[in-house]
Amino acid sequence: MFLLGNGAGFSGDRVDAPIPVLRTLIARGLPAAMFFETLGERTVALAHLEKRRDPELGYEPMLERLLAPILAPAQAHRIPLLGNWGAANPPAAARAVARLALAQGLPGLRIGLVEGDDVTPLVAGGQLPVHEADAGLDMGAWSLIAANAYIGAEPLVEALARGAEVVVAGRTSDPALAIAPLAHHFGWRFDDWQALALGAAAGHLLECGSQVSGGVFWDPGVKDIPDPADIGFPIAEVTAEGGLVITKAENTGGLVDLRTVKEQLLYELHDPAHYVTPDVVLDITRCTLAQEGPDRVAVRGLVGHPRPETLKVTASFEGSWLGEGEVSVAGPNALARARATADVLLERLRRRGLAVRARVDLIGVASVHDSDAGALWRGYEGPEPPDIRIRLAVESARRDDADQAAREVLALLCCGTAGTGGARWRVTPRILTRSHLVLRERVPTRVTVREAREFAA
Amino acid sequence: MSEVEVPLHRLAHSRAGDKGNRLNLSLIPYDPALYPLLAEQVTEARVLALFRHRGATRCTRYDLPLLSAFNFVVDEVLEGGVNGSLNLDGHGKTHSFRLLSLTVRVPRALLPRD
Numbered sequence: 093m094f095l096l097g098n099g100a101g102f103s104g105d106r107v108d109a110p111i112p113v114l115r116t117l118i119a120r121g122l123p124a125a126m127f128f129e130t131l132g133e134r135t136v137a138l139a140h141l142e143k144r145r146d147p148e149l150g151y152e153p154m155l156e157r158l159l160a161p162i163l164a165p166a167q168a169h170r171i172p173l174l175g176n177w178g179a180a181n182p183p184a185a186a187r188a189v190a191r192l193a194l195a196q197g198l199p200g201l202r203i204g205l206v207e208g209d210d211v212t213p214l215v216a217g218g219q220l221p222v223h224e225a226d227a228g229l230d231m232g233a234w235s236l237i238a239a240n241a242y243i244g245a246e247p248l249v250e251a252l253a254r255g256a257e258v259v260v261a262g263r264t265s266d267p268a269l270a271i272a273p274l275a276h277h278f279g280w281r282f283d284d285w286q287a288l289a290l291g292a293a294a295g296h297l298l299e300c301g302s303q304v305s306g307g308v309f310w311d312p313g314v315k316d317i318p319d320p321a322d323i324g325f326p327i328a329e330v331t332a333e334g335g336l337v338i339t340k341a342e343n344t345g346g347l348v349d350l351r352t353v354k355e356q357l358l359y360e361l362h363d364p365a366h367y368v369t370p371d372v373v374l375d376i377t378r379c380t381l382a383q384e385g386p387d388r389v390a391v392r393g394l395v396g397h398p399r400p401e402t403l404k405v406t407a408s409f410e411g412s413w414l415g416e417g418e419v420s421v422a423g424p425n426a427l428a429r430a431r432a433t434a435d436v437l438l439e440r441l442r443r444r445g446l447a448v449r450a451r452v453d454l455i456g457v458a459s460v461h462d463s464d465a466g467a468l469w470r471g472y473e474g475p476e477p478p479d480i481r482i483r484l485a486v487e488s489a490r491r492d493d494a495d496q497a498a499r500e501v502l503a504l505l506c507c508g509t510a511g512t513g514g515a516r517w518r519v520t521p522r523i524l525t526r527s528h529l530v531l532r533e534r535v536p537t538r539v540t541v542r543e544a545r546e547f548a549a
Numbered sequence: 550m551s552e553v554e555v556p557l558h559r560l561a562h563s564r565a566g567d568k569g570n571r572l573n574l575s576l577i578p579y580d581p582a583l584y585p586l587l588a589e590q591v592t593e594a595r596v597l598a599l600f601r602h603r604g605a606t607r608c609t610r611y612d613l614p615l616l617s618a619f620n621f622v623v624d625e626v627l628e629g630g631v632n633g634s635l636n637l638d639g640h641g642k643t644h645s646f647r648l649l650s651l652t653v654r655v656p657r658a659l660l661p662r663d
Contacts, residue, residue, distance in 0.1 A: 308564065308642075315562060351562060351577065354575070354617075355575055355577065358564065359573075360567065361566070362568070363611065376616075378615065379613075380616070393615070414635075449635070451635040451636070459637055460637055461647050462636075463628065464628055464635055465602075467602040485635040486635070522633075
């Protein structure tokens, strides 16, 4: 049996989560690995902008904080750590791991660096077809920041085979981070679709960290979980015979049951017969689940189909600005004051001729479920909320227009309805992404494995 | 047999996910005995109507009877998606609870006890 633990489900996850996972893996004494998924579509674009400002940045900002408490015990117990912490700058991330290792007295730590996912020149040269889902996107005046291909598990397996104890990658697919240590341990071939389906399912269930063990699941009084302040991150038990059991770190909160596993199995899934990864197409239409004990769910009936010939590419673009402003009203007649404030804000934008697309939310009445036109708060007929926050959001190709629109919210501190307060406003650059497809042979990857003392040099 | 109208939140749970301008919503009854009732009443058209005010164009329901679960995929619902949207929740993660506010008619005998 092989144990696969997850230490992070996104950039911004709880930084102390990996510790009990590693402790559990060590206590069980079986062959094991841990993986960290910290890269979203937007995260990689933001990382490219960071790298432009400083060539030694553009990797996961929490990398050192995540690894510091676990690096030495993981090495001592031969538990490799894999992550897409590299983001836009895998070499800089590898150097950061090397510096951390040297500081901890681990100069011999073997670090594997996986590169090659950056395909910016192919997109810049207009050589890649746009993914059908984004065919209608008009990028107009937007400028390309970067483009990265979702690479599969094979280069990660190569790094492990060459003795890497920490594997630093950029835009790998999320499931590849789970498939790689399993394929390395069990010697899976990359055309063994059944085995790869098992790995892809383990990766899909674990890649969002606590989401399979109680995170974004708990609904107080309806779906309660033990100690939501300390949700245990997940561990998969995988056997050579194709067994897969989802469990979690010992002595932690959260839970793993049929409900948590079903929610995560269907998360971000479209056609359940075709969950596409770079390594295999997973089919869960014949999948069954069984609770095999406390916090233990067995997953059976997974089916794998041959992998696609193409890899998905996410290209990110910049070229417009987001302006946001908020003020609050509360107490008697709050609803009428909030509605009037919203209408006056939109009227101000119109009279000043600001070139913006705008939306107003009445937070406390309707916001996240509403449309840009405010259909829900305009049609609201329920009781008056005691406290409402009015939010204006605008988009503009001109920074100054976005800024001036957001400042109209600030002006309400003197010009607004009676009892208006608590203004905040800001302008931030917007990033838009578009998906492309690339033939996999056009994305050659490179693997470098060196000791920490060499990487840090 | 007497029936009552209740929000799905009494009977089922859900999680939302996104990819671009497309949203997926799982719907999972706590009691698998309710699966046929949900299959009959929680139709693609009713779920699409929940998101029509945001310009949603299509809803597809995938049935997973072995898991006692449904997967709804709603197109063009995120008004630009995580990157292009002006909405605070550009991912649409809160929409699982909009689905759970939809009501269904249930025989009293199948209602969970409080």
